[in-house]
Amino acid sequence: MQKEILIAGFGGQGVLFAGQVLAYAAMDTGKIVTWIPSYGPEMRGGTANCTVVIADEEIGSPLVKNPPAVIALNLPSFDKYEDMIQPGGVLVVNQSMVDRTAKRTDISTLFVPGNEIAEETGDRRLLNMVMVGALLAAFPEMNLDDVKAALKAHLPQRHQKLLPNNFAAMDKGYAHAKAQLEGVGVR
Amino acid sequence: MSKELWKGNEAIAEAAVRAGLQAYFGYPITPQTEILEYLSRRMPELGRAFVQAESELGAINMVYGAACTGSRVMSSSSSPGVSLMMEGLSYIAGTEVPAVLVNVMRGGPGLGNIAPAQSDYNQAVHGGGHGDYPRIVLAPASVQEAIDLMGLSFDLAEKYRMICMVILDGSVGQMMEPAEMPEMKPIVDRKFEWATNGAIDRERRILSSIYINPPAEEVANFRLGKRWQEVQANEVRYKEYFLDDAEFVIVGFGTAGRVALSAVRTARSEGIKVGLLRPITVSPYPYEVIDQLAGRVSGFLVTEMNMGQMYDDVRLAVRGRVPVEFYGRTGGVVPFPDEILGEIHRIAAGHWSREADPRVSWQTRMADVISEK
Amino acid sequence: MTTLAPNNLVYDRPEGFTETPTHYCPGCTHGVAHRLIAEVLEEMNLIPRTIGVAPVGCAVFAYNYFDTDFVEAPHGRAPAMATGIKRVLPDRIVFTYQGDGDLASIGMGEIVHAAARGENLTVIFINNANFGMTGGQMAPTTLPGMKTTSSPNGRDVETQGYPIRMAEMLATLDGVGYCVRRSLHDPKNIRLAKKAIRMAFETQARGLGFSMVELLSTCPTNWGMTPVSSLKFVEEHMMPAYPLGDYKVGAAVATIKI
Numbered sequence: 152m153q154k155e156i157l158i159a160g161f162g163g164q165g166v167l168f169a170g171q172v173l174a175y176a177a178m179d180t181g182k183i184v185t186w187i188p189s190y191g192p193e194m195r196g197g198t199a200n201c202t203v204v205i206a207d208e209e210i211g212s213p214l215v216k217n218p219p220a221v222i223a224l225n226l227p228s229f230d231k232y233e234d235m236i237q238p239g240g241v242l243v244v245n246q247s248m249v250d251r252t253a254k255r256t257d258i259s260t261l262f263v264p265g266n267e268i269a270e271e272t273g274d275r276r277l278l279n280m281v282m283v284g285a286l287l288a289a290f291p292e293m294n295l296d297d298v299k300a301a302l303k304a305h306l307p308q309r310h311q312k313l314l315p316n317n318f319a320a321m322d323k324g325y326a327h328a329k330a331q332l333e334g335v336g337v338r
Numbered sequence: 339m340s341k342e343l344w345k346g347n348e349a350i351a352e353a354a355v356r357a358g359l360q361a362y363f364g365y366p367i368t369p370q371t372e373i374l375e376y377l378s379r380r381m382p383e384l385g386r387a388f389v390q391a392e393s394e395l396g397a398i399n400m401v402y403g404a405a406c407t408g409s410r411v412m413s414s415s416s417s418p419g420v421s422l423m424m425e426g427l428s429y430i431a432g433t434e435v436p437a438v439l440v441n442v443m444r445g446g447p448g449l450g451n452i453a454p455a456q457s458d459y460n461q462a463v464h465g466g467g468h469g470d471y472p473r474i475v476l477a478p479a480s481v482q483e484a485i486d487l488m489g490l491s492f493d494l495a496e497k498y499r500m501i502c503m504v505i506l507d508g509s510v511g512q513m514m515e516p517a518e519m520p521e522m523k524p525i526v527d528r529k530f531e532w533a534t535n536g537a538i539d540r541e542r543r544i545l546s547s548i549y550i551n552p553p554a555e556e557v558a559n560f561r562l563g564k565r566w567q568e569v570q571a572n573e574v575r576y577k578e579y580f581l582d583d584a585e586f587v588i589v590g591f592g593t594a595g596r597v598a599l600s601a602v603r604t605a606r607s608e609g610i611k612v613g614l615l616r617p618i619t620v621s622p623y624p625y626e627v628i629d630q631l632a633g634r635v636s637g638f639l640v641t642e643m644n645m646g647q648m649y650d651d652v653r654l655a656v657r658g659r660v661p662v663e664f665y666g667r668t669g670g671v672v673p674f675p676d677e678i679l680g681e682i683h684r685i686a687a688g689h690w691s692r693e694a695d696p697r698v699s700w701q702t703r704m705a706d707v708i709s710e711k
Numbered sequence: 712m713t714t715l716a717p718n719n720l721v722y723d724r725p726e727g728f729t730e731t732p733t734h735y736c737p738g739c740t741h742g743v744a745h746r747l748i749a750e751v752l753e754e755m756n757l758i759p760r761t762i763g764v765a766p767v768g769c770a771v772f773a774y775n776y777f778d779t780d781f782v783e784a785p786h787g788r789a790p791a792m793a794t795g796i797k798r799v800l801p802d803r804i805v806f807t808y809q810g811d812g813d814l815a816s817i818g819m820g821e822i823v824h825a826a827a828r829g830e831n832l833t834v835i836f837i838n839n840a841n842f843g844m845t846g847g848q849m850a851p852t853t854l855p856g857m858k859t860t861s862s863p864n865g866r867d868v869e870t871q872g873y874p875i876r877m878a879e880m881l882a883t884l885d886g887v888g889y890c891v892r893r894s895l896h897d898p899k900n901i902r903l904a905k906k907a908i909r910m911a912f913e914t915q916a917r918g919l920g921f922s923m924v925e926l927l928s929t930c931p932t933n934w935g936m937t938p939v940s941s942l943k944f945v946e947e948h949m950m951p952a953y954p955l956g957d958y959k960v961g962a963a964v965a966t967i968k969i
Contacts, residue, residue: 542778
């Protein structure tokens with residue numbers, strides 16, 4: 152088994168941390184994993200992305216051209232990565248930041264109003280956790296409880312008080328995506 | 339010890355600390371700055387020396403000074419900074435003192451960019467500084483391997499009184515992988531019989547790279563040459579994948595080797611008998627294993643993140659017996675596995691290049707691939 | 712060799728010296744500077760604890776003369792090498808011995824930053840207004856109008872710039888504990904130079920920061936003068952351009968009694 156997840160958005164949207172949470176969960180459940188960011192000028196406010204590869208054996212390339220799973224937190228990422236996803240893959244889009252619908256019909260595209268859900272959960276910075284939760288509804292290789300456990304295990308002590316809100320954000324994202332999946336009958 | 343998720347650059351820094359690093363001297367440059375930043379916190383908390391130097395020139399000469407005392411010492415930089423350090427490296431080599439230098443390579447030449455590249459291979463392996471000098475060069479492809487090789491680098495540098503460079507591309511430096519750190523080793527005074535650490539209760543010592551008398555310099559260079567033969571005989575390291583029944587073999591180091599592994603696995607699932615050789619020491623180079631493979635496979639494909647530098651070493655080992663193809667991306671562009679897979683398909687279909695330098699037809703093929711966007 | 716009775720002995724090789732015969736030209740003051748350093752190290756009982764850093768220049772073989780551990784730096788990098796040594800061996804005494812090409816030209820970055828960091832090092836800076844080893848080319852310290860092999864018509868400040876006054880420049884840095892200029896052109900000034908060298912090593916031994924003694928020196932061979940006229944040249948031409956003086960004596964350093 153090898154699966155790749157690409158997460159993309161603006162700097163400051165929590166792109167890199169979202170990937171790290173998934174990487175920790177993969178590691179803690181005994182998988183082999185790589186996490187690699189785009190680095191450089193993008194770090195300073197432009198677009199940011201990271202790729203997480205999860206596998207059962209030694210991972211070759213840490214980057215893939217056509218990932219099976221993408222989280223797009225803004226319109227430029229939606230535009231860029233919609234074309235690149237493997238047929239049959241899943242694309243989770245932050246609906247709050249895009250103004251169009253999906254072009255492709257051979258992948259599952261889930262629209263989640265991440266900003267609104269994050270804000271109603273208490274903090275707009277929870278966006279990344281909302282979107283991670285949403286992805287997990289359509290990514291059977293990882294489960295929500297393992298990701299929550301990983302977040303709890305690796306969040307520094309001083310941030311542990313943030314866990315309930317983070318968990319709530321994941322749950323809401325997950326529920327929103329699940330409902331959408333069942334509603335439209337994809338996957 | 340359990341595994342932790344480590345970022346490559348920070349893992350290198352911590353691994354060096356645990357190997358008994360006594361002093362670090364560096365200068366900020368992307369994409370290796372995390373090593374400097376990590377050690378700026380870690381070294382003082384352990385009471386060890388850390389100096390952010392005025393330049394890479396300053397840094398490597400601080401390394402040189404500390405190395406003369408027999409201390410475990412290192413610097414790290416990225417391509418343009420390493421170019422500046424070449425003066426010091428040559429002096430360190432000529433003085434026969436051990437030192438470790440990490441180069442997190444980026445796209446070049448010149449200022450280039452900060453994206454991952456392997457284009458300093460020739461500088462590290464075949465040249466760089468002036469004069470005849472050998473040096474050990476290790477090329478990790480993963481965070482765990484980088485950790486393991488950092489410990490090894492100090493041991494090798496001291497064993498052979500030689501520079502040990504660790505070269506990795508920016509993506510290994512920036513990526514995170516689960517990895518296990520070794521236990522913290524205590525700092526030990528290795529009591530080297532050559533160290534200039536103060537002539538207390540002993541005869542004074544001089545460390546210098548000067549041999550004003552040419553025959554004496556010649557003798558010194560032969561001494562280095564002999565020592566290098568020992569290194570070549572004992573320290574070659576590589577990793578092989580699917581070589582047992584391989585009909586042709588890809589050779590790639592570092593990230594290019596990893597990317598090739600993905601392509602090789604896919605090709606294997608399609609029934610193509612292709613293998614992979616990933617050199618871990620690029621100096622000493624695994625000539626012998628390639629020599630042996632050349633006797634039984636139909637050819638090689640070298641993949642690199644440069645214009646074809648290690649390629650010449652593969653050809654040297656193959657000695658014209660079978661074709662050696664090349665596929666590379668350069669300037670900070672990292673190849674995707676499907677690009678390598680495309681090359682595997684081409685070769686598996688029997689399209690071996692027969693020209694004198696297959697890098698020429700590679701460049702022709704790339705005309706449709708490369709684009710400024 | 713006959714041994715003199717102790718009461719007849721007026722001049723002897725200091726303990727800090729090896730028995731290596733000098734390679735410096737007749738009339739060159741490098742030998743004087745070397746001797747002063749050796750005497751000071753002996754008087755302070757520092758010989759076994761001292762590590763010297765030789766430059767590239769005429770003093771490239773300085774390590775042959777001092778009976779201490781020595782390393783040989785790339786051109787201009789002695790302060791960086793010394794930093795590396797001192798940082799891992801803070802209880803040792805580390806000094807560099809550098810000429811004006813080495814220190815004020817190619818090694819300007821290293822010297823300024825070693826001083827700015829307040830490295831506990833001692834720098835003995837030989838200013839003889841030219842590159843000696845390579846045959847008398849213009850140095851940053853070459854006087855305006857002075858003829859050298861690379862300023863054959865005399866240093867033209869319009870195209871070749873102005874002399875650099877290192878002692879004055881480094882004295883502005885907070886990391887510097889002791890920074891003075893002395894001359895080696897006559898016995899009185901040689902005695903004052905020795906006292907300054909002593910102060911510089913005392914500064915280091917007490918951990919009071921960077922210390923440098925700039926020594927106005929002769930280069931009869933490349934100046935094309937006799938040893939005596941060279942000494943006069945220092946007095947008449949170099950001293951006006953490079954005034955002797957204490958450019959920085961830190962408050963703690965000023966309390967040192969020797």
